[in-house]
Amino acid sequence: MARFIFITGGVVSSLGKGLASAALGALLQARGFSVRLRKLDPYLNVDPGTMSPFEHGEVFVTDDGAETDLDLGHYERFTGVAARKTDSVSSGRIYSNVLEKERRGDYLGKTIQVIPHVTNEIKDFIAIGEDEVDFMLCEIGGTVGDIEGLPFFEAIRQFAQDKARGQCIFMHLTLLPFIKASGELKTKPTQHSVKELRSIGLAPDLLVCRSEGPIPQKERDKLALFCNVRPDAVIAAQDLSSIYDAPLAYHREGLDQAVLDAFEISPAPRPILDRWEDVSDRVHNSDGEVRIAIVGKYTQLEDAYKSIAEALTHGGMANRVKVKAEWIDAEIFEREDCVPHLEPYHAIIVPGGFGERGTEGKIKAAEFARTRNVPYLGICLGMQMAVIEAARHLTDMTDAGSEEFDHEAGKKRFTPVVYHLKEWVQGNAKVERAVDDDKGGTMRLGAYDAVLAEGSRVAEIYGTTNIDERHRHRYEVDIRYKKQLEEKGLTFSGMSPDGRLPEIVEIKDHPWFIGVQFHPELKSKPFEPHPLFRDFIRAAKENSRLV
Template structure:
């Protein structure tokens, strides 16, 4: 029978519940257990797909096409377990499901209420796949006391009561602030947070306390006494140099042992932490530095490109170099020479995005990389802008652009168009510009066939790949011949040959654009081959400088 671990947060948000959940999942795997991680978000959006990256950070996409919270990226990177649509749910989705059932008459005329109908829907979601793994870790978004989160807290309280005794435990993540004037850590915020949690009917079994300084034994004992947990279940979560030290740090603090003790699993299997010791060694003992410019449009918020930043870190590990990624707002050089901003970098990466803002800057970045023979990696919109740049400056289409930006009747030649249909599995999906925005893109994992002898086929070591997509615009195949005659090769295509997946410049040290999002599949112990080879190319440039 699957055991359940519910992870809640208190005091303030952004303490790292997702990272703590992912690290705990990795530690349980290191002891030989199977795990799956889930995220329950209280916001009323059906999913984060229509949220601005400034509002919510990046949208993580699963193989089966779900747009989810970025914490699912942490889960995958730390455990290697591919997330599914059934691993992420929001209040919006829960209420939508309940209302759809009410409209169908599934409730047989009953009055629909938060308890039991909404809480039952949440419990049904939690129990999906029960019995598939040894441990199911469920993270509740937000903090205890948030009005939006109350149905979720009530649901996990009920779930814990309805399961056999000892089948569920609760882990609460809080903050121990350091008051510099007093020169001490303060436990009162954590006490109040636990008090509020207990008022809901949930008694935490484990406390994970974020702190800037080590927690003295006296404070641990105080927390244990006032929060009614065992002293050994008070776990310090100190600031780390890299998030990939989290499994080792939590193991030293005894988090995985505290969890097994709470479930009364004895004797506990010994952990094998070789994987994480190797990751630590590759980060600490890097043998050089590479500077990579990321030219994007959401650069004010690091979480907007979280998976790209982590994929570059993984690629650095693979090459035993430190990747110094510097974020540059594409708007800075939309109307000026990009050279002062991009000179000195060993490679340039242009990530995805939506809307016209910053696109001319991305086009200039692609041109700078192509003409200066600097490694270039274009992802999604970054690939499309590379194609637009080539169409303008190589194929002679001075007015080349994207249909996405032609909203005011300007005279553009759209070499990138709104994707109207594509093959998904055994059927064709059709879309129009007037469709709802949420969940209507080409989402999830799709196959691509690579040209024999191409650079990408050599990097992958295969001519058939599977990658995750999230886009509603596509490069127009009508311009393929003109572009290939000028050296921009369409080296990856959809299986039916209708949709371009990868372009590359043959006579360039490293110039590749991909329509998909390879960063979503990269892991510290399994770097994505495209990112690993991109950083290798940047390393080679750095050694020539």
Template sequence: MARYIFITGGVVSSLGKGLASAALGALLQARGFTVRLRKLDPYLNVDPGTMSPFEHGEVFVTDDGAETDLDLGHYERFTGVAARRTDSVSSGRIYSNVLEKERRGEYLGKTIQVIPHVTNEIKDFISIGDDEVDFMLCEIGGTVGDIEGLPFFEAIRQFIHERPRGQCILMHLTLLPYLAASGELKTKPTQHSVKELQSIGLAPDVLVCRSEHPIPEKERAKIALFCNVRPDAVIPAYDLKSIYEAPLAYHRAGLDRAVLDAFQISPAPRPDLSKWEDVIDRLENAEGQVNIAVVGKYTQLEDAYKSIAEALTHGGMANRVRVKADWVDSEKLEGEGAHLLDGYHGIIVPGGFGERGTEGMLAAAKYAREKKVPYLGICLGMQMAVIEAARNLAGMPDAGSEEFDHEAGKTRFTPVVYHLKEWVQGNYTVQRKVTDDKGGTMRLGAYTAVLTPESRISEVYGGAVQIEDRHRHRYEVDATYRDALEQAGLCFSGMSPDGKLPEAVEYADHPWFIGVQSHPELKSKPFAPAPLFAGFVRAAMQEGRLV
């Protein structure tokens, strides 16, 4: 039976609960324990799949096709444990499950209430995979006191009460604001946050206190006294230059020791932190810098491309070089011209939805092709590379995507990219219509691509002829145009196993130009960089004369 660590937040949002959870998971792994992390989100959306990137940031996709919160990306990057559909749930999903059961008559005519029906559904979700790992870390989104989160807090209270004593602990993350006028760190917001937790029957065992200034021992003792925790369980959390410093920083602050003490695990196994020491060494001792332009639609919010930003960092680590990514608004490129890309050592065009900004993406693909600048197109970025080739090399000046025609309500383009209506998933054929619901209906999760031997992408993957990466898209390059595009010079170097769906394209006469329909950034980790990002950064180093 797993031990449970529930991670909550107070005072303000965006304190870094996801990062703290991921770092703690990594520290427990370093001591030889197995872990799994999951996220409980109070919002009423069934999942973040239909939410705007500006609203929610990146949607992280799991191997089994779940659209989840970006914190699951942190969990994977820090622990290497592949997230599953059962590692993310929202209030919307919980209520949807309860109502579906009610419609099926599973409650035998009972009146459906938050307690016990909603809380029982939450508890059932929390306990999935209970016997698989030593520690289950469950992060609750939002802050204590949010009305949306109350069913989750009540479910946790019940869950802790029903488990054997010492089986569950609560870790609470708060903020210690600094008042410059008085030169003081204020502990009262933390006290009130803990008091709010206590009022609903929960008491923290470990307090993690975010602060921009050192926390004096006197203040830590005060927090411990008024919040009813041990002094050594008040853990300072300071701002870091890189998120990958978090495991070592939290270890120095005593977080893993405090957690194990709360479970009365003593003596605890000694941690092996060599993996994280190597990560920091590669970050701090980079041998040069490459400059990368990421030409996207949602560049105003970097979290919209969180996994790409981190995968670039990982690619830099693999090559012992620092990667400086500039987020270039594709609409700005449309207005001011592709000369904005002058001086960059590599260009990435990432995924996205809708027609807005796509002419700028096409300009970026054309610039990279003509100027021989390393290019990595991801999802929509691959589709833009194909449309650019069709327009400018294959004699189809009106080439475009069916997605843009649907937005306009009329046919304007020769659709070299079309709405995907059928594909094979495992042993099943999935069918979709344009009129289907938007949520959860894309081609989602891990799919196999068969690579052309001796192609550039096969070389990047160490000579592999089959790879598996995660997908999230509902429009696909039309393979019927393959011959015309290959005659124009764009090689289809990866296809689905049935040969119907293009998975990768490249130019044989280009130093490094690859487009993939998948999202390789989602599986990249600091200690296991995604091969495409490591290869792309190395190509950018050659462009910058760093190798």
């Protein structure tokens, strides 16, 4: 039977609850416990799949096809535990489930209310798989006091009451602001946050306090007194130069020990932190630097490409180099020559995206990389743009385009090198989609197998010819043009098992030019860098010595 840790936040958002949860999960693993992490989000969207990256950052996709919050990426990267559909839920999903049951008559004519029907639905979600692990960590999105979060706070209060004493604890993350004018670290916002938490029936067992520097003992004692926690349960969360220092930093502060003490687990297993000591060493001790250009369309918010940024860091760690990734708006290349913008970089990534804006700029970035022998990694839309670029400039298909941008063929004639995917095989079933279907959850989502060509570069990189990777797209490269493109040097080196869907393209006589239809960044971890990112940074490192 799992022990439950509920992580809440107060004072302001974006304090790092997801990172704190992930680091705690890693520390509990280091002590020999099994863990699973979950995110409960109060927003009314059913999932983040239809939310703009400018609003919410990237959408993290699980093996089983769930579109989730980016915090699940932190959970996976720090623990190595693959997230599932049952690890992410929103108010929208909860209310949708409740209303579906009401329409079916499952409630036998009762009046449907937040308590007990909505809170029961939340509690049922929390309890899924509780017999599978030693610890279940559940992060509640938003901050205490948010009106939309109240059903979740009430649900975890009830859940803790339903369980045996000592089976649930509460960890509250707050901010300790430093007032320069007075030279003081202020505890009052945390006190008010805890007061708000207690007013809805929750009392924290641990306080994790974000601060710019160390917390003096005087302030720790004050927090312990006024927030009714033990002094050793007041944990400092100082600003770090790398997120991968978090497990070691929290361990030094005693977070994992405070959690075990709260559960009265004694004697506590000794932690084995070799993995994180090696990760920290690789982060801080590099042998050089490579500059990577990320040519995208959501460049104003770095969280839109969070997993790509982290996967690049992992690739740098594997090669003992620091990766300096810089975001470039693809639209710039539709107005200006891309050459002076891209020449300073050792490698180029064109990531995924939706819609026509910026696509011509991405095509120019792919052309620059192909013709200048600069390492290139195209991901999802980035692969499609590389294929369109090759079709336009290496074959006679000068009007090559994508159905995603050129829906009305009667208004604009083009060769549909990329088309809307209307059916595909998932497991043993055929999936069908139409252009005018609802947008949420209707893409090719989750892990799919791919077969790599013998002797191809990607087969060498992966060390196998059979892989599975996560997808999130509704448009595909059309294999009708495969022969024409391969005759000009663009090899289709990875295909779906039935041979119908291109998964990877590469140029053999290029230092490093690979496009993938899937999202390899979603499976990269600091202690297990994804093979493609590891080799991509190796190629960038080699190119840095040539330029």
